[in-house]
Amino acid sequence: MNELIKTLDLSGSLIGYLAIDMAVAILLLGCIRYAMGMIGKVDTADELAKKDNFAYGISMAGGVAAMGIALSGAITGELAGSYQIEFIGMLSYGLAGLILIKAGRYIHDKFALPDFNKQELILDRNIAVALVDAASVIATAIVVRAAIMWVDGLTVDTFIALIAAWIVSQVMLVIITRLFEWKYAKNNGISFQTALVNEHIALSLRYSGYLISTAMSVTAASYFIIFDANALWHGIAQWVVISIILMALLTVLTAVAKFLVLWGINRREEVEDQQNVGIATIELAISFSIALLLMGLMS
Template structure:
């Protein structure tokens, strides 16, 4: 505590940057609820407090967490050079992050899980779908944060790079969804999305782990590439190739880790047949841990 007070006394401008960053962050975080209400044509207060709709709360919590993750990549502090630049940067990157997160949610709904009406199911208190919705926006935010930290400057090329990385991440998330669906249908003889509609919470938790860990592996690819406007597309191609390699590596390592952590347990039967939420949560934690370790190793 004393060290913190000394730092603030020596560098008083730090307080100014902190105030700017926190003010913008809280403003945008607060805007998540109202954006969800307006876009979904839902009375958020009614869903959260009157109807006690836990599914809607989980979905909104995912959006709030996603916004916080994306904003954490926009904070530069004194590196910005002035309060004005920091304010503009936070607002620009924050709004860009909000748009990309909302767009990512749309892509996931229309291309990854297109066989049901997500909003209607969440309003109908479907916890499994709400968990998946929250995981999808968090996954998008993880990649957006990495992209914001990767790019430099504040110009048209910067935002082109952000959108391009976002596109890469959405393709990866759709691909991992198709693979997950294929494996589930092969083992159970029924569509994965049907199971979600039937509120299969354990399966939703497992799938959420896949989404978030995949996003983290895509993020790890940024550590190998230096941002250069003049060779932007080459850098993005490298990002795609490295992301695919890391996704394969993540899949192998996660499979080994799950086998060892849950030794002697039939994971397919426990999660898919018996809807064992505990086992599914352990799988999610294992996927997250391996992805985190992989990111740390690559950074």
């Protein structure tokens, strides 16, 4: 009987903690739309409902999904000691995630794809740019989630670790963009960014697969490292090295999988010349699947 009472008490306490987590998470998710509107100086209701701007909707959907992904790393189901500490911790991680996702969007715009004004093109209903924008924030959120799950506690070192992991992810995403851009220009004689401006949706889907799978490989690297505040930079350095190794492995395995799944199909011609969205979507799914398998194997 005493064991039953203890179980019920613990369950009630856990429900209280999870209720706080979900309340904070839903509140922050609700803030995404208004944050995007305020920062971009855009009437979101007008873009979404009156103008039926699908591109803006895709961009916002990416932001909402990214916030949900990041917050899922903070909801662990563990008891923080008090409802107040749980609320502060969840809100702190949530706000940190929101800031890092927004900062990642800025870095992607200014360093990965600096040759055009993303917001203007999305407001002009450019679906290709909107898809890339959504993929970039989701990729950032995947790494932020991994970092939140990797760190322990709520100290200055915790947030230094979060920022350091975020920097690693942004460097990796910029590198993969430069490689993707170099390969596309070599094959086609025009820049990748010009193709996006020209609404090359198939290419944007392929690139989105590269971004998200790269972020997942960076996440897989975190499974090898134990968080130690006293050896923080050593842990981050290990994360970088393992991320590079896993990115290389991901590239090889994805190339093999695409070759087998799309045997007999000229993928370059179909995606880059004929803008075959179906083939590009399959490529995205393959990239995602291989990255997911790597995460499963490494966890």
